[in-house]
Amino acid sequence: MSSPAALLVPACEEGRGGGHLSRCLFLLQALEERGLETYLWLAEAQKESVFLRFRDFFERSSFSKGFHARLLSRESELSVRQWEFIILDRYKTPPQEFAFWRGLGPLIGIDEGGPRRSRFDFLVDLLPALEGPESNVSAPGLLPLPRNRRPPGASPSSPLRVLVSFGAEDAAGLGFLAAKSLAKNRRASPPPEVTFVAPVRDYAAGKKPRLSGVTVTGTQAGLKEQLAHYDLFITHFGIGAFEAVYARLPVLLVSPSGYHEKLSRNAGFLSLGIGPPAARRLENLSFSGKFLAALSSRGARIARRFGLEGDQREDLGSFLGSLAPCAPAFCPVCGERTAPAPVLARFPEETYHRCKHCRAIYLSRLTPPPVQYEKDYFFGAYKKQYGKTYLEDFPNLVEMGRRRLSRIQRLPHFRRLREIGSETRPRVFDIGCAYGPFLAAAAERGFSPCGVDPVQDAVRHVTEELGFPAWQGFFPTGAKAEDGPFDAVTMWYVLEHFPQPEKILREIHRILKDGGALAFSTPSFSGVSGRKHLRSFLKASPPDHFTVWSPGICKRVLKRCGFSLRGIVVTGHHPQRFPLFGRFLRPGEKGALYRTLLLASRLFRLGDTFEVYAVKVKVKVKAR
Numbered sequence: 073m074s075s076p077a078a079l080l081v082p083a084c085e086e087g088r089g090g091g092h093l094s095r096c097l098f099l100l101q102a103l104e105e106r107g108l109e110t111y112l113w114l115a116e117a118q119k120e121s122v123f124l125r126f127r128d129f130f131e132r133s134s135f136s137k138g139f140h141a142r143l144l145s146r147e148s149e150l151s152v153r154q155w156e157f158i159i160l161d162r163y164k165t166p167p168q169e170f171a172f173w174r175g176l177g178p179l180i181g182i183d184e185g186g187p188r189r190s191r192f193d194f195l196v197d198l199l200p201a202l203e204g205p206e207s208n209v210s211a212p213g214l215l216p217l218p219r220n221r222r223p224p225g226a227s228p229s230s231p232l233r234v235l236v237s238f239g240a241e242d243a244a245g246l247g248f249l250a251a252k253s254l255a256k257n258r259r260a261s262p263p264p265e266v267t268f269v270a271p272v273r274d275y276a277a278g279k280k281p282r283l284s285g286v287t288v289t290g291t292q293a294g295l296k297e298q299l300a301h302y303d304l305f306i307t308h309f310g311i312g313a314f315e316a317v318y319a320r321l322p323v324l325l326v327s328p329s330g331y332h333e334k335l336s337r338n339a340g341f342l343s344l345g346i347g348p349p350a351a352r353r354l355e356n357l358s359f360s361g362k363f364l365a366a367l368s369s370r371g372a373r374i375a376r377r378f379g380l381e382g383d384q385r386e387d388l389g390s391f392l393g394s395l396a397p398c399a400p401a402f403c404p405v406c407g408e409r410t411a412p413a414p415v416l417a418r419f420p421e422e423t424y425h426r427c428k429h430c431r432a433i434y435l436s437r438l439t440p441p442p443v444q445y446e447k448d449y450f451f452g453a454y455k456k457q458y459g460k461t462y463l464e465d466f467p468n469l470v471e472m473g474r475r476r477l478s479r480i481q482r483l484p485h486f487r488r489l490r491e492i493g494s495e496t497r498p499r500v501f502d503i504g505c506a507y508g509p510f511l512a513a514a515a516e517r518g519f520s521p522c523g524v525d526p527v528q529d530a531v532r533h534v535t536e537e538l539g540f541p542a543w544q545g546f547f548p549t550g551a552k553a554e555d556g557p558f559d560a561v562t563m564w565y566v567l568e569h570f571p572q573p574e575k576i577l578r579e580i581h582r583i584l585k586d587g588g589a590l591a592f593s594t595p596s597f598s599g600v601s602g603r604k605h606l607r608s609f610l611k612a613s614p615p616d617h618f619t620v621w622s623p624g625i626c627k628r629v630l631k632r633c634g635f636s637l638r639g640i641v642v643t644g645h646h647p648q649r650f651p652l653f654g655r656f657l658r659p660g661e662k663g664a665l666y667r668t669l670l671l672a673s674r675l676f677r678l679g680d681t682f683e684v685y686a687v688k689v690k691v692k693v694k695a696r
Contacts, residue, residue, distance in 0.1 A: 076156035077109040078392075079144070081173065083163045084114060084122045090240025091311050092161045093126055095182070095388070098216045099159065100142060102389020108156070116145040126240060150176060157397045160184065160192075178399035178436070180392070190414050193399035193436045194423055198388065199310065200339050200378070202331070208418045208438065212314045213379040214388040220300040222320040228303040228364050231262040235302040237269035237295060237312060244328040247271065248281055249351035250306050255285040259358045267302070269295060304364065306354070309336040309343075318380045322367035326350045340374045342367060399423075399436035404572045405619055406430035406629050417607045424610050424620075430629050433597055433610070433620040441615040445526040450506060466509050473513030476591060479685055480560055481517065483638055485587040489559075498559035501583070503547045504566030508534040515540070522555070548579045556583035563592040565681075568617040577633040584688045590635055591685050593643070598622035599680035600649050600673060623682050635686040644681030645673040 082096040096112060103110040114122055144150065155177030162169075164186030173179055174191075181192040183199050195207035198215050234254060238247035251268035267287045281288055296312070299305060299319040306324050307313055309332045316323045325343040327333035327350065336343040344350040344357075357363075375381045402409040406429055413425040416433060423436040443449070450462035458465060480486065480500075489498060497520040502510050505523025507530045514521040522541040525531050534542040561580045570576045580590055595613070596602065597620045602609040613620060627637045647669030648657045657666055673679060 075109065076154050077111060078103055079111050079113060079150070079153075079155050079158045079177070080161065081113045081158065082161045084118055084126075086121070086125070087241065087243045088163060089243075089310075090126050092163065093122070094240070095216070095311070096159075096161055099389055099392065100139075102387070103393050104142075106390070106393035108393055111142050111144050111153075113144050113150075119143075119145050157392075157395065159392070162186070174401075178397040180395075180397070182388075192415075193397065194438055195418065196388075196391075199314070200335070202335050202338055205415060206418050208420055208423060209391075211379065213384060214386065214391050215311060215314055215318075216296070216387055216389070217318045217380075217384045218296040218299055218315055220297050220319065222300045224320065226320065228361070232260060232264040232304060232359055232364075233302045234264045234266045234304045234306060235269070235299065236266060236306045238271075238308055238326075238328075239310065239312070240271060242271040244347065246308065246326050246328055246348070246351050248283075249348050250326055250354055251283055251286050251288075253352050253354035254306075255283055256355045257357065257359075259356060264304075264359065304359070304367070308332055309339065309341065313339075313341060314374075314378070314380065317371045317374050317378075318384070320368075320371065320375075322364055322371055324367060326354075340370060340377065342370055395438050396440060397436070397438055398440070398571065400434060400571070403427035403430060403432065404434050405432035405574060405621070405625070406632060407574045417610050419611060422610075422615070431622070431625050432629070435613075435618045435620075437615070443614070443616040447527060447529040449527060450530060462507055466507065469509035470513045473510040474516070476510070476562075476564075476683065477513055477517045477519070479639065479641070479683075480562075480589050480591055483589050483685065483687055485559065485585070485589060485687060488587070499556075500560040500562060501556070501558045503561065503563045503580075504569070505534060505542055506530050508538045508540060508542070510562065510564060511540045511542075512538060519560075547576065557585040558583055558588060559585055560589040560591065562590075565593055565595075567592050568594050568619050568621070571618045573619055574629075574633065577630070577635070581634040581688055586688055586690050588688045589685065590630075590688065591683065593681060593683040594621050596620075596622050596642070596644070596680055596682050598624060598677075599642075599644065600646065600678040601680050603678070604649065604651050621682075623677060623684075626684050626686075630684075630686050634689055636689045637684070637686045639685040641683040641685075642674070642677040642679040642681075643683060644679040645670055646680060647673060649680070 080096040080099055083092040100110050100112050157178045157180050158173050158176060159180045159182060160173060161182045162184065165184060165188050166186065167188055170188040170191065178193045180194045180196060181189065182196050184192060184195055185201065185204060189195065190205045197207040197210040198212055200210065201207065236247055236251045236254065247268060251266055254264060254266045257263065266285065267289065268283060270281050270288055270290050296315045299316050299321050302321060304324060305316040305321050306326065308325055308328055313323050313325060323341060325336045325341045327336055327343050327346045330346060333343055333346050344353045406427060408427060408429040413427050416424040416426050421438045424433055425436065426433050454462045486498065497518055500514050500519045500521050502521065502523040505511055505525050508523065511521040511523055511534060523534060524543045524545060524547050526544065526546050528544050531542045531544040534540050561584055567573050567576065584590065597606065597609060623640045623642060626640065630637050647666050648654045650669050653665065653669060
């Protein structure tokens with residue numbers, strides 16, 4: 073298998089225009105320049121037609137050298153590579169096609185509006201969407217914008233220079249009608265100088281539209297760099313309209329469909345209406361200074377709204393080139409290898425899904441989490457959240473460990489050890505032991521404790537200050553698991569940090585004695601915060617929490633991994649987070665209302681965290 077690469081899949085079907093292909097050709101070059109091996113997919117059946125219809129794009133592409141080495145057309149060429157991500161610039165991806173591409177790697181949809189929009193790992197809207205599930209990133213400022221821009225406040229020339237372009241295909245034929253109507257306009261004095269960029273298909277067929285008083289060209293590639301030379305741009309809603317806004321060129325739209333008209337008005341553009349009648353209105357339109365000034369003001373408002381005022385700092389190529397997506401191909405909690413679950417929420421770098429089998433929530437990320445497991449994790453970051461450092465909180469954490477150990481010792485395995493009068497100290501292995509408060513509590517209770525943690529200073533404290541065995545690293549690779557089997561394995565707010573918790577649970581099953589205890593704690597999405605507003609709860613979830621659990625999903629998941637659930641303790645009760653009534657509680661207040669809400673939280677298991685206690689059952693767990 074070769075090194076990870078990126079794959080671009082544009083919409084090239086007839087009637088889809090050339091914007092998708094043009095954008096993917098730009099990305100092909102941009103990603104290659106950033107060191108990412110990148111390929112373009114053109115199915116064998118459509119390749120010849122695409123080359124014929126968009127010959128101008130390919131001939132003028134600055135990436136023409138070596139292009140064919142980056143072109144894939146057969147499905148057999150796809151399976152021999154590992155895809156870091158696949159970009160679908162497909163407009164509306166059919167479900168069957170979506171399933172095919174998702175089977176090859178993480179999917180990033182660009183301006184996706186199809187029925188699978190809610191299933192994409194990540195969505196990037198370069199053009200503002202009208203409806204459908206939200207995107208991770210909505211930013212026209214990432215478009216490949218022109219380098220040339222008109223000076224701020226530039227006055228129109230005389231005669232007025234007007235550019236008309238409705239894309240590489242212009243299936244509705246509006247560009248020709250618009251240019252023809254402008255040529256007949258007698259209200260403008262002097263008559264405008266009109267340049268019409270004809271559809272590529274006309275030039276490919278050897279046809280050149282003839283219009284009296286209009287300069288006709290077929291050059292689409294590099295058109296954006298010519299925008300600054302004109303005084304007005306007439307087009308439909310799309311990439312060109314936003315390129316013109318960035319170039320400070322007034323824009324007037326004619327919509328090919330009702331949907332385009334809604335998009336135009338929603339974004340703030342002025343549109344003459346829909347179809348040929350709207351294009352013909354250009355014949356009687358007065359291009360007065362007042363009218364052009366109004367268009368310029370409208371363009372300035374659009375620029376402010378969509379971040380197109382200042383100079384472009386990042387484009388789509390640099391944005392995508394900086395990504396390292398982590399998107400599970402199957403549920404990391406229960407291991408079901410099914411199609412991606414519908415999206416619960418999207419944020420700039422995160423997408424949350426809920427598994428339809430186990431109901432767990434899991435995270436896909438565009439970039440690695442910005443969390444460093446170093447000393448500050450337990451000091452600066454911990455104090456910011458809890459008001460004291462980890463070591464300052466040490467006595468409280470030890471007491472919490474004692475309560476947890478009391479529950480562990482009530483499990484059958486430990487009752488049996490007491491019944492037989494075993495003199496051997498039961499061994500407990502704490503994954504994510506931090507500075508060792510649970511290990512200290514375990515030693516008090518007669519256990520032989522050891523631990524593992526990625527923070528070197530924490531491991532030093534455990535070994536040198538507390539005198540317990542501990543290893544620095546990530547479980548299982550950083551632990552001396554071969555020193556098992558253990559009587560108990562614990563994880564206190566650690567399980568959610570593993571990208572694939574199912575594998576962790578199966579490894580714990582391997583190193584435990586038969587009947588040994590598994591105990592862990594984790595946040596709950598079924599607590600009062602998650603029930604109150606799940607999106608806000610997920611937005612506040614730490615970026616290194618790859619899964620979010622609830623008490624209701626544990627029994628089935630644990631059974632799959634070879635454990636029998638013996639008890640759940642719901643913790644993290646916060647009466648002040650209750651909707652409606654919680655806002656009446658003052659900080660530190662614990663009066664009648666507080667006690668009532670606390671009782672309700674406990675009765676209905678509405679805590680935002682919970683603890684799980686389970687035992688290893690005597691079954692052989694088959695590797696998946």
